Amino acid sequence: MPQTPLLDTVSSPADLKGMSDRALRQLADELRAETIAAVSETGGHLGAGLGVVELTVALHAVFDTPRDRLIWDVSHQCYPHKILTGRRDRIRTLRQKGGLSGFTKRTESPYDPFGAAHSSTSISAALGFTMARELGGAPDPVLGDAIAVIGDGALSAGMAYEALNNAGHLGKRMFVVLNDNEMSIAPPTGAMSSYLSRMYADKPAQDLKHAVKNALTYMPGPIQEGARRAKDLLKHATVGGTLFEELGFNYVGPIDGHDIDQLLWVFRTLQARADEPMLIHVLTKKGKGYAPAEGSADRGHARAKFDMVTGQQKKAASNAPSYTKVFANALIDEANRDDKIVAITAAMPDGTGLDLFAKAHPKRMFDVAIAEQHGVTFCAGLAAGGMKPFCAMYSTFLQRGYDQVVHDVALQGLPVRFAIDRAGLVGADGATHAGSFDVTYLATLPGMVVMAAADEAELVHMVATAVAHDSGPIAFRYPRGEGEGVDMPARGEVLEIGRGRMIREGKRVAILSFGTRLGEVQRACESLGAKGITPTVADARFAKPLDRELILRLATEHEALITIEEGAVGGFGSHVAQLLADEGVFDHGLKFRSMVLPDIYIDQSSPADMYATAGLNAPQIEAKVLDVLGVAQMGKRA
Numbered sequence: 001m002p003q004t005p006l007l008d009t010v011s012s013p014a015d016l017k018g019m020s021d022r023a024l025r026q027l028a029d030e031l032r033a034e035t036i037a038a039v040s041e042t043g044g045h046l047g048a049g050l051g052v053v054e055l056t057v058a059l060h061a062v063f064d065t066p067r068d069r070l071i072w073d074v075s076h077q078c079y080p081h082k083i084l085t086g087r088r089d090r091i092r093t094l095r096q097k098g099g100l101s102g103f104t105k106r107t108e109s110p111y112d113p114f115g116a117a118h119s120s121t122s123i124s125a126a127l128g129f130t131m132a133r134e135l136g137g138a139p140d141p142v143l144g145d146a147i148a149v150i151g152d153g154a155l156s157a158g159m160a161y162e163a164l165n166n167a168g169h170l171g172k173r174m175f176v177v178l179n180d181n182e183m184s185i186a187p188p189t190g191a192m193s194s195y196l197s198r199m200y201a202d203k204p205a206q207d208l209k210h211a212v213k214n215a216l217t218y219m220p221g222p223i224q225e226g227a228r229r230a231k232d233l234l235k236h237a238t239v240g241g242t243l244f245e246e247l248g249f250n251y252v253g254p255i256d257g258h259d260i261d262q263l264l265w266v267f268r269t270l271q272a273r274a275d276e277p278m279l280i281h282v283l284t285k286k287g288k289g290y291a292p293a294e295g296s297a298d299r300g301h302a303r304a305k306f307d308m309v310t311g312q313q314k315k316a317a318s319n320a321p322s323y324t325k326v327f328a329n330a331l332i333d334e335a336n337r338d339d340k341i342v343a344i345t346a347a348m349p350d351g352t353g354l355d356l357f358a359k360a361h362p363k364r365m366f367d368v369a370i371a372e373q374h375g376v377t378f379c380a381g382l383a384a385g386g387m388k389p390f391c392a393m394y395s396t397f398l399q400r401g402y403d404q405v406v407h408d409v410a411l412q413g414l415p416v417r418f419a420i421d422r423a424g425l426v427g428a429d430g431a432t433h434a435g436s437f438d439v440t441y442l443a444t445l446p447g448m449v450v451m452a453a454a455d456e457a458e459l460v461h462m463v464a465t466a467v468a469h470d471s472g473p474i475a476f477r478y479p480r481g482e483g484e485g486v487d488m489p490a491r492g493e494v495l496e497i498g499r500g501r502m503i504r505e506g507k508r509v510a511i512l513s514f515g516t517r518l519g520e521v522q523r524a525c526e527s528l529g530a531k532g533i534t535p536t537v538a539d540a541r542f543a544k545p546l547d548r549e550l551i552l553r554l555a556t557e558h559e560a561l562i563t564i565e566e567g568a569v570g571g572f573g574s575h576v577a578q579l580l581a582d583e584g585v586f587d588h589g590l591k592f593r594s595m596v597l598p599d600i601y602i603d604q605s606s607p608a609d610m611y612a613t614a615g616l617n618a619p620q621i622e623a624k625v626l627d628v629l630g631v632a633q634m635g636k637r638a
Contacts, residue, residue, distance in 0.1 A: 116432075
């Protein structure tokens with residue numbers, strides 16, 4: 001355990017107000033040590049939090065939180081913030097069942113005024129708080145300033161510019177801190193990254209501009225107008241800050257985000273004098289102060305539990321390849337034979353496996369930065385131009401591009417291939433990252449093909465099927481983590497669209513699985529077999545189009561039909577129910593049950609615990625079969 005005598009005296013940000021600047025520097029050092037120690041025990045996002053330690057201390061020391069609303073964009077960097085805001089005693093429960101969320105969460109603390117785990121929302125939210133203050137919003141506590149802390153990676157998303165443009169137009173006092181660490185999860189891409197980089201090369205001009213800007217405050221009124229004209233000439237003659245100034249923000253920076261004396265001086269000055277939107281450009285280093293993080297390619301972005309001294313992560317040995325890697329290797333194999341295949345991701349090359357694709361086919365992989373809307377329509381253009389684009393995104397992030405999926409892809413019938421990673425419940429990242437809704441929001445679209453892999457071999461077949469499908473959009477989903485350990489095909493087979501497969505023949509009850517709950521279904525069947533019950537089991541493969549022949553056969557040859565999926569209400573089971581209703585099957589007494597994710601957001605835990613909460617593990621599947629057949633748990637008829 002680190003020695004933290006000063007941090008031990010802090011129970012809330014109010015305790016920082018009486019500290020000297022020297023003491024605040026010491027506090028930052030202790031806060032960094034405590035963050036490293038905590039994450040070594042829990043795992044989680046490490047590098048981003050280490051990069052904002054001094055920034056966190058300075059913000060809480062100067063501003064009056066929670067009256068002043070401090071909004072962290074994405075908020076995976078908020079662990080130091082949580083330690084300072086009365087949650088240190090629970091910091092070693094991060095991302096665990098019943099513990100602290102790995103992100104800001106409104107229900108967790110008044111110091112978390114806005115929940116976030118997706119990027120680029122902070123400026124919009126801060127502007128909302130600002131205008132609520134102007135209009136006399138929530139009186140308890142009285143709304144103060146709004147401060148958005150947004151990274152340079154998050155600034156690549158269009159939503160951030162929409163908010164900057166609106167805030168500049170309204171012209172009200174608010175603060176945007178641009179935390180520029182030159183990377184998000186992966187090194188940044190795009191024009192904004194290049195723009196920010198050019199600012200560093202023009203530091204003398206920035207110093208002059210900053211000096212002129214500050215000098216205006218002290219000039220007599222009659223000569224300020226002429227000075228402002230001179231400042232405008234200087235602004236347009238230099239690179240730094242011009243974009244933000246044109247959007248209506250007063251720009252300050254860039255400043256050293258690890259120099260707490262400089263941070264305190266700037267924040268105190270602006271807090272006392274600002275009356276317009278302010279953008280403070282702060283330079284930080286992700287993973288700062290912890291050598292194993294600073295030396296890693298992702299700067300310690302996300303870590304399993306690790307040894308504090310060596311940084312070595314304590315990961316369990318893998319018994320099967322991850323679904324992500326299986327997808328990447330299958331796509332590389334297909335691209336080796338088809339030069340029309342291209343891959344697109346939104347700032348997640350490592351997470352989607354496209355870093356491997358980029359090594360094999362560097363000219364055919366595009367990272368569009370945190371811009372899912374653009375990424376989807378970019379894929380639509382590629383498809384319209386004769387290419388075979390694979391849009392690889394997490395289910396939870398593809399939601400951000402849904403209008404583009406509808407309008408730009410599906411409505412035009414363009415053959416964009418959606419590779420949907422992190423389908424279903426994902427564990428420690430919790431509800432914000434769960435892939436709960438993609439089947440529901442995709443299967444409603446005319447002409448869309450929606451598949452789910454039951455295991456890693458099926459995923460290989462679905463990649464091949466997507467390559468061969470040129471008549472419209474197609475999507476396939478697969479979970480986070482390891483596969484089932486099945487035998488892998490040498491090459492993927494092209495599946496017949498809308499055709500499922502039988503797994504085992506039984507009687508009385510049929511279970512129709514969509515996705516990787518198939519393994520849990522088979523485990524439930526083993527237990528049921530000991531009770532003399534032998535369900536029929538089928539793998540649907542497709543939620544759209546449905547295998548009508550298979551479903552109607554199961555429905556007419558069995559007393560009961562149960563569907564199971566790793567998705568929300570309105571997905572696969574709902575489409576099956578619609579088919580059965582349309583065909584009048586219910587008129588003949590079929591007992592139908594649909595096992596889906598419950599209508600709640602499930603907080604972080606292990607995936608197994610989360611699926612137990614959802615009622616989708618083998619014991620719950622067994623119980624559902626017994627219930628629908630009217631058999632008591634002890635084997636007696638109810």
